[in-house]
Amino acid sequence: MYPQLGDEHELVRKTAREFVERRVAPLARKIDEGEYPRQLLREMGELALIAPYLPPEYGGAGLDFRSMVIGVEEIAKASPALATIAEVQGSMIAYDLFHFASEEIREKWLERVAKGERIVAFALSEPCCGSDAAAIQTSAKREGGEWVLSGTKLWITSGLYADAYIVVARTGPPELRHKSITSFFVERGNCVEVSPIKVMGLHGTGTAEVKLNGCRVGDEAVIGEVNKGFSIVLEDLNNGRTNVGAIGLGAAESAFEEAYDYARRRTAFGKALVEFQALQHYFANLYAQIEAVKNVVYTAAYFKDKGDPAFPLYAQIAKVLGSRLAVDATRIAVQIMGGYGYSADSRVEMLYRDAKATEIYEGANEVLLNVLFKLLEKIG
Numbered sequence: 001m002y003p004q005l006g007d008e009h010e011l012v013r014k015t016a017r018e019f020v021e022r023r024v025a026p027l028a029r030k031i032d033e034g035e036y037p038r039q040l041l042r043e044m045g046e047l048a049l050i051a052p053y054l055p056p057e058y059g060g061a062g063l064d065f066r067s068m069v070i071g072v073e074e075i076a077k078a079s080p081a082l083a084t085i086a087e088v089q090g091s092m093i094a095y096d097l098f099h100f101a102s103e104e105i106r107e108k109w110l111e112r113v114a115k116g117e118r119i120v121a122f123a124l125s126e127p128c129c130g131s132d133a134a135a136i137q138t139s140a141k142r143e144g145g146e147w148v149l150s151g152t153k154l155w156i157t158s159g160l161y162a163d164a165y166i167v168v169a170r171t172g173p174p175e176l177r178h179k180s181i182t183s184f185f186v187e188r189g190n191c192v193e194v195s196p197i198k199v200m201g202l203h204g205t206g207t208a209e210v211k212l213n214g215c216r217v218g219d220e221a222v223i224g225e226v227n228k229g230f231s232i233v234l235e236d237l238n239n240g241r242t243n244v245g246a247i248g249l250g251a252a253e254s255a256f257e258e259a260y261d262y263a264r265r266r267t268a269f270g271k272a273l274v275e276f277q278a279l280q281h282y283f284a285n286l287y288a289q290i291e292a293v294k295n296v297v298y299t300a301a302y303f304k305d306k307g308d309p310a311f312p313l314y315a316q317i318a319k320v321l322g323s324r325l326a327v328d329a330t331r332i333a334v335q336i337m338g339g340y341g342y343s344a345d346s347r348v349e350m351l352y353r354d355a356k357a358t359e360i361y362e363g364a365n366e367v368l369l370n371v372l373f374k375l376l377e378k379i380g
C-alpha cells in the first residue's frame with residue numbers, strides 16, 4: 001500500500017504485531033507502573049527488532065532502516081516506553097558501535113546490544129544544556145595515557161539500568177563549541193552514580209541523572225575521532241528523530257483505534273457516539289493526518305536506506321509532525337472517550353502522557369524547526 005515499502009517490510013510488521021499482541025500489550029501497564037522491560041528487550045532482540053539493519057552476525061537481520069522504523073511503530077502502539085528504549089538502542093547506540101566504535105568495543109558489545117542482552121544509554125543532555133548541545137560541560141581530559149571523564153548528564157533514558165553509556169564530552173576549549181566534542185564508550189563501574197528522575201509519562205524507561213566521577217577509559221573507547229564527535233551525534237539524532245516520528249505515529253494509530261472502537265459501542269442520546277458528526281470529523285481528520293505522517297516517516301527511512309541527501313530534512317519533518325500528531329490524537333481520543341478515556345483503565349490515558357515527551361526528547365520541536373529552516377535555506 002505504501003510505495004516506500006516492500007513485502008519484506010510488511011513481514012517485519014507482521015512479526016512485530018504478533019509480538020506486540022502476545023507479549024507487549026499484556027505488560028504495557030506494568031511498564032507504565034515503572035517496571036523496566038529488560039526481558040521484553042531480550043525478546044525483541046531475538047526477533048532482530050532492535051537493529052534489523054545490522055548483519056545477522058551482529059544481531060540484526062540484514063534488512064534496512066525502514067524495517068527498524070516499522071518495528072518501532074508497531075511496538076509504540078502498545079508501549080511508547082518500550083519503543084523509546086529500543087529505538088535508542090537500535091538507531092543510536094548500535095549504529096555508533098557498528099559504524100564508529102573501535103574493533104575492540106564493537107566486538108565486545110554490538111551483538112549483545114542488538115540482541116537486547118546489554119543496555120547502553122545515550123548520554124548527551126546536561127543540567128546546563130539540552131537544546132544547546134554544543135555547550136555541554138562534561139569533560140574528558142588526558143591523564144597518564146587515558147581519558148578521564150567528569151560531569152553530570154540529565155534525563156538519560158535507560159540511565160538507571162544501563163550496563164554502559166555513550167557519553168558525549170568536551171575534549172577542548174568550550175569556545176570551540178561543536179569542534180571540541182568527542183563521544184566515549186564508558187562501561188558502568190564505581191565511577192558512575194545514577195539517580196532516578198520522576199517523569200510525566202514514559203514510565204519504566206529508567207530516566208536518570210548520571211554522574212561521571214572521574215571515569216577512566218582508554219583510546220579504544222573513543223567513538224569516531226577526537227573533537228569530531230558532534231557530527232556523529234547529529235547523525236545519531238537524525239536516525240533517532242525518524243524513529244520518534246514512528247513512535248508518535250504508533251501512539252496516534254493506537255489512540256485512534258481505541259477511541260473509534262469505543263465510539264461505535266458507547267451510546268448517548270439514543271445513538272452510538274460515532275453517529276455524531278462532530279466525532280466523525282475528529283476521526284476523519286485524524287485518519288488523514290495519520291496517513292500523511294506515515295508517508296513522511298516511511299519516506300525519511302527510505303531516504304536513509306538510499307543514502308539520499310534529503311534524509312536530514314525528512315528526519316526533522318518526521319519527528320515534528322509525528323510528535324505533534326501523537327499529542328493531538330491522544331488528546332482527542334481521551335476527549336472522545338470521556339471519563340473512561342481519563343481513567344487508567346483506558347490505554348489512551350497512558351498514551352496521552354507518553355506522547356508529550358516526543359515533542360521534547362531528541363530535540364525540542366522548536367529546535368528541529370530551526371534545523372529544518374536552515375536546511376531549507378541550503379536547498380534555496
Ligand SMILES: Cc1cc2nc3c(=O)[nH]c(=O)nc-3n(C[C@H](O)[C@H](O)[C@H](O)COP(=O)(O)OP(=O)(O)OC[C@H]3O[C@@H](n4cnc5c(N)ncnc54)[C@H](O)[C@@H]3O)c2cc1C
Binds near residue numbers: 125154157370
Ligand atoms: C523523557 C525524556 C527522555 C530523554 N532521554 C534522553 C537521553 O536518553 N539522552 C539525552 O542525552 N537526553 C535525553 N533527554 C533530554 C532531551 O533531549 C532534552 O530535554 C531536550 O533536548 C531539551 O533540552 P532541555 O530539557 O535542556 O530544554 P532547554 O534547552 O532548556 O529548552 C527548553 C525549551 O525552550 C525552547 N527552546 C530552547 N532552545 C530554543 C531555540 N533555539 N529556539 C526556539 N526554542 C527553543 C524549547 O521549547 C524547549 O523545549 C530526554 C528528555 C526527556 C523528557
